[in-house]
Amino acid sequence: MIAALIRSLFGNDRNILRDTVEVFRENAEAGANRAHDDRSAALEQFAAEFAQTERGGFDRAIDGINRLPRPLLAFATLALLISAMVDPFWFAKRMEGLLLVPEPLWWLLGVIVSFYFGARHQAKSQDFQRSLAEALARLPERTGAASTQPQQSAIEKSALPTAARRVAETENAALNAWRDSERHKGADRLQN
Structure with missing residues (x-):
């Protein structure tokens, strides 16, 4: 009789107890597998989005033209300074024209x-x-795919700014003293 009860609860590749608990609590292993699949799909999507396409001659020519304004602005400014030193009256006439804009x-x-x-x-x-x-x-590829330790993703690493991460990782006595003094000031303000 007990064997029949155990077979009915756990037999036939079923586990009624586990199935009942999973109604109220997620299966951690299945949840981890789903999260892994989601991350893998997101990374594949990013890889497809950022795939390097071959640039044509027109794109390279436009990129070359787009690189001209900054050097031209810098050289034009230097030319203005030189012209002001070489012929101040000519330069003054041009600057008077700019005043009329x-x-x-x-x-x-x-x-x-x-x-x-x-x-x-x-x-x-x-x-x-x-x-x-x-x-x-x-x-x-570079570090070897056979690593057994879980790697922290770049998104998780960049979640905190560098300074905040450093403060969170190390104990800072001066910062703790400042925080305590601020707490005491806040408590004093509440009492007054």
């Missing part, structure tokens, strides 16, 4: 230059992130 036109020029350099900064930032993702994707 209406203020809204200066604002428009500022917006155009800001958008140009902002877009360039964003493009360079995305290129940097793409190269960083490629390097991280190659990391298991």
